[in-house]
Amino acid sequence: MTATNLNEATLQYAVRLGDDALILGHRLSEWCSKAPFLEEDLALTNVALDYIGRARMFYSYAAKLSGDGRSEDSFAYLRDCREFTNLLLHELPRGDFAFTMARQYLVDEYALAFMHALLDSSDQQLAGIAAKTVKESKYHLRRSRDWILRLGDGTAESHQRLQTAVDDLWGYTHELFELDELETSLVAAGIAVDSSALKPAWAAAVRTTLDEATIVVPADGWSVRGGRQGMHTESLGHLLSELQFMQRAYPGLEW
Amino acid sequence: MSEHMKLYEVFIRSRRGLDHKHVGSLHAEDSAQALEYARDVYTRRSEGVSIWVVNSSDIVASQEGDCESFYDPLDDKPYRHATHYQLPDEVNNM
Numbered sequence: 371m372t373a374t375n376l377n378e379a380t381l382q383y384a385v386r387l388g389d390d391a392l393i394l395g396h397r398l399s400e401w402c403s404k405a406p407f408l409e410e411d412l413a414l415t416n417v418a419l420d421y422i423g424r425a426r427m428f429y430s431y432a433a434k435l436s437g438d439g440r441s442e443d444s445f446a447y448l449r450d451c452r453e454f455t456n457l458l459l460h461e462l463p464r465g466d467f468a469f470t471m472a473r474q475y476l477v478d479e480y481a482l483a484f485m486h487a488l489l490d491s492s493d494q495q496l497a498g499i500a501a502k503t504v505k506e507s508k509y510h511l512r513r514s515r516d517w518i519l520r521l522g523d524g525t526a527e528s529h530q531r532l533q534t535a536v537d538d539l540w541g542y543t544h545e546l547f548e549l550d551e552l553e554t555s556l557v558a559a560g561i562a563v564d565s566s567a568l569k570p571a572w573a574a575a576v577r578t579t580l581d582e583a584t585i586v587v588p589a590d591g592w593s594v595r596g597g598r599q600g601m602h603t604e605s606l607g608h609l610l611s612e613l614q615f616m617q618r619a620y621p622g623l624e625w
Numbered sequence: 626m627s628e629h630m631k632l633y634e635v636f637i638r639s640r641r642g643l644d645h646k647h648v649g650s651l652h653a654e655d656s657a658q659a660l661e662y663a664r665d666v667y668t669r670r671s672e673g674v675s676i677w678v679v680n681s682s683d684i685v686a687s688q689e690g691d692c693e694s695f696y697d698p699l700d701d702k703p704y705r706h707a708t709h710y711q712l713p714d715e716v717n718n719m
Contacts (some may be wrong), residue, residue, distance in 0.1 A: 407652060409651050409653065409665065409666055410662075412665045412666050412669075413662060413666075416665050416669065509664075516661070520654065
């Protein structure tokens, strides 16, 4: 790859990771004041803030790479659905509490391994962001894993809700481990994480947790993909209409 | 949900060398979860380096009504205070 191409590819990669973080952070923030009880409300929104902070770091870096005056806000507020490249798992509506925690657990197992791998990136900025996020992800995982055990091995209703959530989410997890051309070339350049290599350890960890929670691991029957190419579920548009409302209605608004 | 959960008292040590101080309480299913929530509820602005959580029901407290027998008798024993004693001039600090 030429230096210009590499720069553009790295920018797109940073935007992808920023999109993952922003969209999941927004989904978590939707629980603010609606969580089952006060302590959990604060904990969930803490995690939401961690993700939004993560999005800001990736977007800032992308803005710097662009060199054309774009800012982190341009990426967050002024792009439409098809330009967002987050993995679909992150954008699914928050559902009930079991769904939110199941998604969070599946993401946290992935995110911790991913950020560990990103520490070795030859791109110093990306490695630096990873170093900041690894500690957060460890804490997120401890929390979400704990909830999987509590809900799965809790009451008949919490068990049923968690099993349904895991079944509904499973088909969206395959996309986490697939590389397209852009990422394959960045892996070759030592910049991106080869997420396909993370799958065996992820699958083993998830299986151990779900077994312990008495939840049946779904069969790999169906799968959905497309987020990295901007092909999204209908729910992303609704999310963006809320997330972007202020900047769309009052362009350039500051506060 | 929280009415079925146990109440915990939270103590935080803000710096090494200082004592743990009572900062408040919270609800949780068990002590492990209480510790996690204490982190989220009471240390959001890096207030601490160490957290204790204690079942509120495990705290034995003196009662308001016991004041008379607990504390009043000490009022007429001023010799228990160092300030009761006249220090010789040669003793500068005590």
